[in-house]
Amino acid sequence: MDRRRFLASAGLAGASILAGCGSVENQSTRSPPLVENRPDATYYPTHSEGMEMIGHKQAGDYMVGLTYSYPHRFWTVTGTNAEQVTIRDADSVHLMASVWDPETMTVLPIESGVSITIDADGETVADKQPWPMVSQNMGFHYGDNYQLDGEGVYEITVRVDGMTERRLGGFADRFGDAGEMTTNFEFSRDARDAISYDEYPDQQGSRAALDLMSMEMMPTSQVPAPEDLPGELLGTAKGSDEVYAATWVSEADVLESGQSYLAVSVRTPYNRVPLPMMSLDGTVEIDGESVYDDALSPTVDPAVGYHYGAVVEATGDPSVTVETIGPPQVSRHEGYETAFLDTPTLSF
Template sequence: MNRRQFLAGAGLAGATVLAGCGSLSSQSTRAPPLVEDRPDATYRPTHAEGMGMAGMAQAGEYMVGLSYSFPHRFWTVTGTTAEKVDIRSEDSVHLMATVWDPETEMVLPVSAGLSITVERDGETVADKSPWPMISQNMGFHYGDNYALDGDGVYQLSVRVNGMGERRLGAFEGRFGEAGEATVEFDFARNTRDQLSFEEFPETQGERAAVDLMNMDMVPTSQVPEVSALPGTVLGTDKGSDGVYAVTWLQDAGFLAESESYLAVSARTPYNRVPLPMMSLDGTVESDGETVFDDALTAAVHSELGYHYGAIVETTAQEPSVGIDVVAPPQVSRHEGYETAFLTTPSFSFGGN
């Protein structure tokens, strides 16, 4: 299969901090030294931070939960390169937004992103689009470090852009429009400093991950177990530590009689967090004939979760499938994921 040239998108999260102060006391204690000789894979980080809720509201068809923690380092990704973002002295919180469908409670990675404007007493404190990112304890979310103007009540206005991903099944015809909401966030540095901060000196660097948080108000982002995927699972494989499960559907409600559906569910090991914003190519062969050779489309479906797929004009029962990863997940990473999911492997599945 010929790989298509991938041009990494710029401007996913351009940021402009307009005002603010409020440095983090004892900041160095919140950033233990990184693990030496980190593996090119998921690993147990040096620490895990607790979080507090800043607010929750409905934004059009979306539900949005806003939470916060200590400012922390993370890594942005362009193409196959991860670049570290350090904590600044003026950063007050790491602000996080989770977007989900209120009917199914499925977390929605929206490639078009969202923006957050922070205001206090009618004045803009910060206006930026947080990065799409993954973390071991929170899964997929949008986040960035924000500088606030001391303790007080802030208005957080969120705009979630309409989804460009294909919406299938229960999601068909939904989430095409943007949604907006505003919540009040009563920030106190003392409350932030009482959030949990657990270090792992004995296990940091091991090939493992910390558990996802169990949050009462906000769902966590997980794709189904491989055994729970609909259709005929043609196989699973690993590349750059990501797990790729391929399934073949022939009786889905969105298909015509002459059509089948190829779906690739990409997820992290250990916690099954979806790996969004990738570029994948696929080929499908049946009886020695190529019936599909094209890019796969990011999509959401209530049973498949977030995945990459294509409608194929064939009724073959178990075809031969090839998958090329053209670009790895273009999402930022918290510590423990920054060295994983950065290569472009190829896989073959199915066939008799």
């Protein structure tokens, strides 16, 4: 299975914005030592760095925004284990791709993934899939460190594969096909090294998070507040620092007579960033009788955003249990690498 896939077995150059990114070749300058005794939860990182917009374009049904910053450290996740990816001397930039619906501005985590190809003078310099990632102030995106062949102009192609997640509401007949966009990128070390950089010696390690960035060209990847979810909110619960919000929908176009819909939205604390690529099971009882006991499917919907859901062949007042089989199989920027790794069971 591709390393980016869910592991269930375990031209607008010059626009400056902030991202939780990491280092240049001189790692002692741009990568402060990690916080000692980091909590097993979201924490304030040692530093943050800016990023620059390369471009954003339509790619089939999708809109894609491409940005870059310094190469930086991050952590990949397999099962319940996080492993640090260190910066290589040859790394030139950290590329980040965000994918969203241009109509509703909903950021779309896509399990099938994104690929980035970099060409220069007719030759391919790099061709690989970036990791699905979460960072505190950029939210969900796809990113990785890339090696370039020196300064100059590069042609970057971003391909977004068709979604395999269930799509409801206004998304029902969209995002099934792949899309592709191409943009030019002029790389110089001076421009990269001029990107902003801030350290937080007094706040690092505290139980808090950087604010999500706000920018005109790209949406923020937030799911609705629990009270804004459709249907009847059954409650919220905290897992291994992530927050679960469960709602019970009795009326929707997707439902037939005698059916209800259970939606479980899992998000980060502080910023409500969706946590995709989890494996969740759900059980539903009504009047003491079991009416559902199965997996909850990854789903996107304009009103709920990314969530895990199931159509239940029953109506009434439910009692719901959610069991986390696998935590989010997404890479993390600093401040998230110790969080969201347990497998709690929660009741609503």
